[in-house]
Amino acid sequence: xxxxxxxVGGMHCSLCTKSIDRALGKLDGVIDNQVSIAHxxxxxxxxxxxxxxxTLLRTLNDLGFAPRETDHDDTFAEEEQDLKNAKRIALIAxxxxxxASVLMILxxxxxxxxxxxxGQAILAILTAVWPASFVLRNAxxxxxxxxxxxxxxxxxxxxxxxxxxxxxxxWPAFPADAFFGATTFILAFHCVGGFASILVHVRSSxxxxxxMDLQPEQAxxxxxxxxxxxxxxxxxxxxxxxxxxPGQRIPIxxxxxxxxxxxxxxxVTGEPLPREINKDDEVIGGSLNVNGSLVIEVTRVGEDAxxxxxxxxxxxxxxxxxxxxxxxxxxxxxxxxxxxxLAATGGLAxxxxxxxxxxxxxxxxxxxxVLGVLVMGYPCALGMATPLAIIRxxxxxxxxxxxxxxxxxxxxxxxxxxxxxxxxGTLTEGKPKLTSVWAKEGNREDVLSFAASAEQLSExxxxxxxxxxxxxxxxxxxxxxxxxxxxxxxxxxxxDHQTVLIGSERLMKERGIxxxxxxxxFLNQQQQQxxxxxxxxxxxxxxxxxxxxxxxxxxxxxxxxxxxKRGIRVVMATGDHLRVAETxxxxxxxxxxxxxxxxxxxxxxxxxxQQQGRRVAFVGDGINDAPSLMQADVSIAIGTGTDxxxxxxxxVIPGEKLPAVIQAHGLASNSYKMTVRNVLLALTFNGVGIxxxxxxxxxxxxxxxxMALSLTTVLGHTLLNRMVEVDHKxxxxxxxxxxx
Numbered sequence: 107x108x109x110x111x112x113x114v115g116g117m118h119c120s121l122c123t124k125s126i127d128r129a130l131g132k133l134d135g136v137i138d139n140q141v142s143i144a145h146x147x148x149x150x151x152x153x154x155x156x157x158x159x160x161t162l163l164r165t166l167n168d169l170g171f172a173p174r175e176t177d178h179d180d181t182f183a184e185e186e187q188d189l190k191n192a193k194r195i196a197l198i199a200x201x202x203x204x205x206a207s208v209l210m211i212l213x214x215x216x217x218x219x220x221x222x223x224x225g226q227a228i229l230a231i232l233t234a235v236w237p238a239s240f241v242l243r244n245a246x247x248x249x250x251x252x253x254x255x256x257x258x259x260x261x262x263x264x265x266x267x268x269x270x271x272x273x274x275x276x277w278p279a280f281p282a283d284a285f286f287g288a289t290t291f292i293l294a295f296h297c298v299g300g301f302a303s304i305l306v307h308v309r310s311s312x313x314x315x316x317x318m319d320l321q322p323e324q325a326x327x328x329x330x331x332x333x334x335x336x337x338x339x340x341x342x343x344x345x346x347x348x349x350x351x352p353g354q355r356i357p358i359x360x361x362x363x364x365x366x367x368x369x370x371x372x373x374v375t376g377e378p379l380p381r382e383i384n385k386d387d388e389v390i391g392g393s394l395n396v397n398g399s400l401v402i403e404v405t406r407v408g409e410d411a412x413x414x415x416x417x418x419x420x421x422x423x424x425x426x427x428x429x430x431x432x433x434x435x436x437x438x439x440x441x442x443x444x445x446x447x448l449a450a451t452g453g454l455a456x457x458x459x460x461x462x463x464x465x466x467x468x469x470x471x472x473x474x475x476v477l478g479v480l481v482m483g484y485p486c487a488l489g490m491a492t493p494l495a496i497i498r499x500x501x502x503x504x505x506x507x508x509x510x511x512x513x514x515x516x517x518x519x520x521x522x523x524x525x526x527x528x529x530x531g532t533l534t535e536g537k538p539k540l541t542s543v544w545a546k547e548g549n550r551e552d553v554l555s556f557a558a559s560a561e562q563l564s565e566x567x568x569x570x571x572x573x574x575x576x577x578x579x580x581x582x583x584x585x586x587x588x589x590x591x592x593x594x595x596x597x598x599x600x601x602d603h604q605t606v607l608i609g610s611e612r613l614m615k616e617r618g619i620x621x622x623x624x625x626x627x628f629l630n631q632q633q634q635q636x637x638x639x640x641x642x643x644x645x646x647x648x649x650x651x652x653x654x655x656x657x658x659x660x661x662x663x664x665x666x667x668x669x670x671k672r673g674i675r676v677v678m679a680t681g682d683h684l685r686v687a688e689t690x691x692x693x694x695x696x697x698x699x700x701x702x703x704x705x706x707x708x709x710x711x712x713x714x715x716q717q718q719g720r721r722v723a724f725v726g727d728g729i730n731d732a733p734s735l736m737q738a739d740v741s742i743a744i745g746t747g748t749d750x751x752x753x754x755x756x757x758v759i760p761g762e763k764l765p766a767v768i769q770a771h772g773l774a775s776n777s778y779k780m781t782v783r784n785v786l787l788a789l790t791f792n793g794v795g796i797x798x799x800x801x802x803x804x805x806x807x808x809x810x811x812x813m814a815l816s817l818t819t820v821l822g823h824t825l826l827n828r829m830v831e832v833d834h835k836x837x838x839x840x841x842x843x844x845x846x
Contacts, residue, residue: 107137107151107152107153107154108151108152108153108154108159109149109150109151109152110148110149110150110152110159110162111147111148111149111150112147112148112150112163112166112173112174112175113146113147113173113174113175113185114126114141114146114147114148114166114171114172114173115146115171115172115173115174115184115185115188115304116146116170116171116172116188116304117141117146117171122141122171122255123141123142124253124255125169125248125253125255126139126141126148126166126169126171127139127141128252128253129165129166129168129169129253130148130150130162130165133152133157133161133162133165134156134157135152135153135154135155135156135157136150136151136152136153136157136162137151137152137153138150138151139151148166148173150162168247169244169247169248170240170243170244170247170248170257172184172188188304189304192300192301192304193301195237195238195240195297195300195301196237196297196298196300196301198236198237198297199233199237199238199293199294199297199298200294200297200298202229202232202233202237202290202294203233203290203291203294203295205225205229206226206229206230206287206290206291209222209225209226209229209283209287210226210283210287210807210810213283218283222283223274223275223282223283223286225283226271226282226283226284226286226287226290227271227275227282227283227286229286229287229290230267230268230271230286230287230289230290231268233289233290233293233294234264234268234289234293237293237294237297238264238293238294238296238297241257241260241261241264241293241296241297242261242264242265244257244261245257245258245260245261245262246261254442254443254446255438255442256296256438256442257296258442259438259442259445259483259484259485260292260293260296260484262445262446262480263288263289263292263480263481263483263484264289264292264293265480266285266449266476266477266480266481267285267286267287267288267289267292267477267480267481267806268285268286268289269285269477270282270284270285270288270473270477270481270806271283271285271286271289273285273473277470279470280470280473280474281805281806281807284805284806284807284810285477285481285806287806287807287810288481288806288809288810291486291809291810291813292481292484292486295484295486295813322339322354322355322357323338323339324336324337324338324339324357325337325338325339325342325348325357325358326348326349326350326351327342327346327347327348327349328347328348328349328401334349339357339358342357342358342404342407343404343407344404344405344406344407345403345404346403346404347363347401347402347403347404348360348401348402348403348404349399349400349401349402350395350399350400350401350402351395351399352367352395352396352397352398352399352565353394353395353396353565354394354395355391355392355393355394355395356369356389356390356391356392356393356394356395356400356402357391358391358402358404358406358407358411359388359389359390359391359404359405359406359407359410359411359412360388360389360391360402360403360404360405360406361386361387361388361389361402361403361405362383362384362385362386362387362388362389362400362401362402362403363385363386363401363402363403364385364400364401365385365398365399365400365401366382366383366384366385366398366400366595367382367383367395367396367397367398367399367400368380368381368382368383368396368397368398368566368567369381369383369389369393369394369395369396370393370394370396370567371390371393371394380396380566380567380568382595382610383398383400388405389402390412391411391412391413392412392413392729396565396566396567397564397565397566397591398591433778433781433782433785437785437789438485441483441485441789445479445480445483445796448479448483448796448797448800449475449476449479449480449483450476451800452472452475452476452478452479452799452800452802453472453473453475453476454472455472455475455800456468456469456471456472456474456475456802457469457472460472468802470802471802471803472802473802474799474802474803474804475799475800475801475802477806478798478799478800478802478804478806478809479796479799479800481799481806481809482792482795482796482798482799482804482808482809482812483792483795483796484813485788485789485792486813486816486817495777495778495780495781495784495824498777498780498824498825498827499773499774499776499777499780502773503769503770503773506766506769508757508758508759508766508769508770508773509757509758509759510756510757510770510773510774518721518739518740518774519723519740519756519757519770519771519774519775520771520774520775520778521721521739522674522721522722522723522739522740522771523673523674523675523720523721524674524675524676524677524715524720524721524722524723525669525674525675525676525677525722525723525724525725525767526676526677526678526679526708526711526712526715526722526723526724526725526734526738527676527677527678527679527696527724527725527726528678528679528680528708528724528725528726528727528728528731528734529678529679529680529682529687529690530656530680530681530682530728531727531728531744532725532726532727532744532764533658533659533662533678533690533694533764534656534657534658534659534662534690535656535657535658535659536656536727537567537571537656538567538568538571538638538654538655538656539571539574539575539654539655539656539657540554540571540572540574540575540652540653540654541632541637541653541654541655541657542632542652542653543650543651543652543653544625544628544650544651544652544653545649545650546621546624546625546648546649546650547649550650551579551581551582552649552650553642553649553650553651553652554572554575554576554579554581554652555576555581555582555583555584556601556606556642556644556649557572557576557608557640557642557652558572558573558575558576558577558581558583559582559583559584559585559586559599559601559606560586560589560597560598560599560601560606560608561573561597561608562583562585562586562589563586563589563599564589564591564597566597568638568640568654569597571654572640572652572654584601584602586599586600586601587599587600587601587603588600592609592613595609595610595612595613595616596608596609596610596613596640597609604644604645605644605645605646606642606643606644607619607642607643607644607646608640608641608642608643609640609641610640610641611629611639611641613641614641614643614648617643617646618646619641619643619646619647619648620646620647620648621647621648622641622648624648625639625641625648625651628651628653629651632653633685634685634689635655635685635686635689636655636682636683636685636686636687636688636689636690637653637654637655638653638654638655639651639652639653639654640652640653640654655686656686658690658693658694659764661763661764661765662694662764663693663694663695664764664765665764665765665767665768666694666695666696667695668765668768669767669768670695672768672771675698675720676696676698677696677698677699677700677711677715678690678691678694678696678698678699678700679700679703679708679711679734680699680700680701680702680703681701681702681703681704681708681730682701682702683701683702684699684701684702686701687699687700687701688701704730705729705730705731705732705733705734706733708724708730708731708733708734709733709734709736709737711734712724712734712737712738713737716737716739721739721740722738722739722740723738723739723740723741723742724737724738724740724741724742725742725743725744725767726741726742726743726744727743727744731743735755740756740757741755741756741757742755742756742757742758742759742767742770743755743757743758743759744758744759744764757770780823780824780827783823784820784823784824787816787819787820787823788816788820791812791815791816791819792812792816795808795809795812
């Protein structure tokens with residue numbers, strides 16, 4: 107068993123995934139494949155002894171797609187080039203259809219003329235062999251594999267128009283210029299729609315590249331003599347020693363062999379509080395070294411490193427993400443064969459049927475029926491039904507600060523029955539806050555004053571939380587005469603000629619500070635709630651302690667209540683400790699709490715829920731959430747989160763406004779309803795036109811008029827109807843009543 111994971115450029119609808127799946131499935135040696143239209147990727151499992159990778163790539167190429175390797179630097183440049191090519195094709199096609207429209211107007215104004223006929227013929231042929239040549243090529247490759255898709259329908263309609271036009275040059279009963287004009291219209295609409303589709307895909311997630319940007323490009327390696335040299339991270343090998351100074355990112359996974367420090371791993375693991383690192387502790391590449399100097403022995407390099415593993419998990423999750431057959435594509439699955447059936451039936455009815463019942467075949471009427479049904483059958487407005495609804499919903503979402511980035515989100519978000527929520531930075535603020543102060547003697551202001559005064563020169567996040575709390579409570583903060591950071595332990599400072607020591611219980615015991623037994627009740631109580639306790643001593647006497655924790659956001663409870671009202675199951679998933687997670691779960695009424703999860707564990711949790719038949723949304727903000735965001739049916743990122751999480755998401759909510767998740771759910775539901783109405787309007791025009799063409803009496807000029815009227819009607823319906831009523835006094839409505 108071998109695996110081929112490729113980007114596949116050129117997919118524009120979920121019928122493309124069906125085409126790829128069927129074409130690959132017919133190859134001997136292909137075991138199974140998974141196709142993601144959202145990220146234009148395919149993952150193929152195959153028997154290397156029966157089929158070669160070259161055959162798989164050739165099959166994708168023959169279908170009109172552009173396979174390439176995933177997540178390499180040149181991939182992104184190639185995607186941008188694809189977008190430029192699609193834009194160029196759309197502009198050329200738009201120019202040709204504009205000229206065709208001018209000729210059509212002149213013909214109506216001045217009457218029939220050979221100039222107009224040959225002008226339309228030249229424009230139709232130019233469109234077919236120049237910007238839209240890929241349509242005919244892709245349609246042929248699909249037909250020879252027995253696949254009916256939108257390319258086949260567009261190509262059939264275009265060929266029908268060309269045949270009608272050529273026939274008209276020989277047989278005046280056929281309006282040649284009208285048939286040629288219809289060909290130009292059909293192919294131009296298809297080219298413009300293709301550009302819009304590629305634009306969405308290219309501008310979507312490039313999260314893997316940003317993920318790897320977290321890893322520093324250079325590292326300070328120590329040679330056998332302890333001399334430093336700057337080298338590329340790619341050159342590091344297992345066993346190398348690397349120095350990491352305060353404020354630098356750790357370049358690679360390893361084990362500390364010298365030094366101690368506080369390491370901020372929030373961006374990588376989601377843990378809100380810095381981790382105290384000492385000798386023999388493991389560290390993760392991409393983490394931030396806060397205040398101490400470390401020497402690290404490299405333990406994992408290349409594909410085994412943490413960030414590389416997460417990147418690989420993100421890439422795999424993109425393809426393994428459950429697909430969805432969009433509403434319009436479900437319609438097209440029935441619509442395409444219906445059009446061909448009616449075209450064939452119309453031709454037979456006015457040829458063979460007319461011969462049987464009237465004694466003479468009506469070849470003109472039969473030709474009009476076949477060609478007219480094919481031309482009228484091209485669903486230009488049907489193809490615009492979903493994009494227009496999405497654009498409108500995206501606009502209204504943007505007014506409220508919600509960014510809807512994926513068309514799939516509008517189809518799936520309304521169906522979500524389970525939401526997996528990250529804790530740190532999503533439900534909580536993602537940074538430590540002072541929660542309580544315990545004073546052994548005197549009052550809490552003295553404890554907080556000494557702690558804040560001593561911490562003034564520290565860059566540690568816990569120190570900043572203490573200083574912030576003292577400032578908010580207007581507690582006196584004095585100037586320190588001296589300051590000494592005890593990496594991995596705490597700090598020592600001189601305040602008003604008194605020695606102040608601040609740090610962990612371990613530091614206090616090492617220094618022989620008396621009175622620790624009096625803190626047992628406070629310490630146990632705070633630790634049970636998952637809080638961090640910092641002790642304060644003055645002149646070797648314990649005076650108190652402060653507790654710090656990552657606090658729950660103010661609107662998190664409100665979001666949980668609204669989700670439960672909608673019957674949506676909520677699961678909390680976090681890399682933090684179980685006791686901390688359970689405490690947050692109790693505060694928010696979340697009973698299903700999963701803690702101490704690695705990025706792969708979170709992704710597997712989402713997959714398990716999906717395998718149970720659930721539609722899963724994931725809400726997160728960190729790098730460790732990226733694989734889960736990719737895996738979920740719908741991914742929602744907090745706007746204050748990392749770029750990587752935001753790029754991996756279908757929906758980005760503003761700042762820290764968690765109730766906007768409910769708004770997004772309502773917008774998705776209403777967008778789907780608008781899509782359904784748009785589709786019904788479009789099908790009304792196409793349906794009436796097809797049955798009119800079936801009579802063999804419909805002039806092809808009506809096909810172009812029907813296209814214009816259909817698009818105008820769908821556009822008007824989209825613009826004149828709002829998705830949601832907005833209360834401008836309360837820009838973030840959260841109740842079910844307000845949203846619906």
